[in-house]
Amino acid sequence: MFGTIMIQRKTLSKESNVRYGESYCGLCHTLLEDYGAVGQRTLTYDMTFLSILLGGIYNLPEEKGKEKCTVHPFKTHKYIVNEAAGYAADMNIFLTYYQALDDWNDDKNKSAFKKSKDLKPFLTDIRTKWPRQTKAVEEGLKTLGKMEADNELNPDLPTNCFGKILGEVFAWRDDDYRDILFKMGEGLGKFIYLLDAVNDFKEDLKKQRYNPLVAQMHMDYQMVLTAILSEVTDVLDKIHVYKDKDIIENVLYAGIWQTYIKD
Amino acid sequence: MKDPYSVLGVSSDASMEEVTAAYRKLARKYHPDINPDDVTAEEKMRQINAAYEQIKTGETGGVNYEQADGSYGPQREYGSSRGSYQGDDPYGGFNFDFEDIFGSFFGGGDPYVQAEMYMSRGQYQYAGQILSQINNRDARWYYLCARANAGAGNQVSALNYANEAVRMEPANRQYQQLLEQFKSGNYTYQNAGRQSGYNMENMGSSFLSIMLMQLFCCFCCRLF
Numbered sequence A: 001m002f003g004t005i006m007i008q009r010k011t012l013s014k015e016s017n018v019r020y021g022e023s024y025c026g027l028c029h030t031l032l033e034d035y036g037a038v039g040q041r042t043l044t045y046d047m048t049f050l051s052i053l054l055g056g057i058y059n060l061p062e063e064k065g066k067e068k069c070t071v072h073p074f075k076t077h078k079y080i081v082n083e084a085a086g087y088a089a090d091m092n093i094f095l096t097y098y099q100a101l102d103d104w105n106d107d108k109n110k111s112a113f114k115k116s117k118d119l120k121p122f123l124t125d126i127r128t129k130w131p132r133q134t135k136a137v138e139e140g141l142k143t144l145g146k147m148e149a150d151n152e153l154n155p156d157l158p159t160n161c162f163g164k165i166l167g168e169v170f171a172w173r174d175d176d177y178r179d180i181l182f183k184m185g186e187g188l189g190k191f192i193y194l195l196d197a198v199n200d201f202k203e204d205l206k207k208q209r210y211n212p213l214v215a216q217m218h219m220d221y222q223m224v225l226t227a228i229l230s231e232v233t234d235v236l237d238k239i240h241v242y243k244d245k246d247i248i249e250n251v252l253y254a255g256i257w258q259t260y261i262k263d
Numbered sequence B: 001m002k003d004p005y006s007v008l009g010v011s012s013d014a015s016m017e018e019v020t021a022a023y024r025k026l027a028r029k030y031h032p033d034i035n036p037d038d039v040t041a042e043e044k045m046r047q048i049n050a051a052y053e054q055i056k057t058g059e060t061g062g063v064n065y066e067q068a069d070g071s072y073g074p075q076r077e078y079g080s081s082r083g084s085y086q087g088d089d090p091y092g093g094f095n096f097d098f099e100d101i102f103g104s105f106f107g108g109g110d111p112y113v114q115a116e117m118y119m120s121r122g123q124y125q126y127a128g129q130i131l132s133q134i135n136n137r138d139a140r141w142y143y144l145c146a147r148a149n150a151g152a153g154n155q156v157s158a159l160n161y162a163n164e165a166v167r168m169e170p171a172n173r174q175y176q177q178l179l180e181q182f183k184s185g186n187y188t189y190q191n192a193g194r195q196s197g198y199n200m201e202n203m204g205s206s207f208l209s210i211m212l213m214q215l216f217c218c219f220c221c222r223l224f
Helices: A014-040 A045-058 A084-107 A110-129 A131-149 A156-170 A178-206 A221-238 A245-253 B004-008 B016-030 B041-057 B074-078 B098-105 B111-120 B124-132 B139-151 B155-168 B173-195 B207-223
Strands: A062-067 A077-082
Touching: A014 A045, A014 A062, A014 A077, A014 A084, A014 A110, A014 A245, A045 A077, A045 A084, A045 A156, A045 A178, A045 A245, A077 A084, A084 A110, A084 A131, A110 A131, A131 A156, A156 A178, A156 B155, A178 A221, A178 B016, A221 A245, A221 B155, A221 B173, A245 B173, B004 B016, B004 B041, B016 B041, B111 B124, B111 B139, B124 B139, B139 B155, B139 B173, B155 B173
Parallel strands: none
Antiparallel strands: A062 A077
């Protein structure tokens, strides 16, 4: 689920690399503050991107700070926190819980089980704060699980299902930006899901695990992935982004492709 | 057509789990992507897909499952009896009386014409439902399915069907143009990327470099 929505550092300016890093530390800081060390360990690039995207679209004021932390114990480092960081942290916890549960169910991974146990107590409050998003995540993942159990071989069904989940997660508030953010999140969700299916295809075939692409033949997946991503960039082109547009573009035109396994 | 259960090597009273397990075992054996040297792999995979599709949708006749493109049966995209989850149509909660569509809307005429009319109104779900009922799957059928799927946001299926329409009638300009249209989204994206200063060649990384990158990330994510 995580680890695809990331920057490509070598094609991002030095200043923006620093700014990205400070936002990443800002999300880490928020996770620690709200959820302790357990929460801090769930930190992802993907939700960092969300906090930056929301900051750029809403022009959110920023709080800047300096601190030492468990990972940088000797040197103070700067961090940036905007109003969306709390939301990104909440979504980070909620989604990580379900990913851990999934890992436990799939591989009987004991550390995944422990992670899910540690995160479970936080879910109720997150559901109360964000009922629309959490409902979409839970119902969507349930549907996805059913598709997997049914060996659903129409790849668009699970792809679009996951797209809708991330669409709701990206749509932070019920306001004028809701549809735009939903569309961006949906496109990214579809991209992530399909990318995982493409990357895992041969392994899944060999291990006789579920993969929605088994019945497809001679598909140019790069074209489909690009088509999905172009819907996200089309939306981005139509809105005003107050800041960090270069970071956002770096992710969408370069960073997001880095985990695509080219044969 | 050969009995689908015997194609998959299961008994006719096998459970769906057993059928799926048999399907996966055969896919592992015959899928052309992992058997590039086997020239018969593709045809075998088509037969396996067709058999699995037939068992899954519980139909025994009337539709030719030997889809030329070998992909999974198209009628499942449009919320037919098995295509729905939790009572929701994958296209967003539609429940409508099928009689209404054929009967009152467009006078029950040529289904291709009806499908085109629904698409012109942006009603891709209705168009899809009509198309899924058509048994004769010619190039035009694939072309219309490609458009219906594209309109409904089913990019994988859309591209699959567009490819198939062109494959069946390579000289057809209309079908070629549709494929070009799908590619044009790619061109727009790539041009925009170039304008923002990104080299849009060579998307993706080798398996090795991804492993190295992920290893590096474990340590360097703390570099920020």
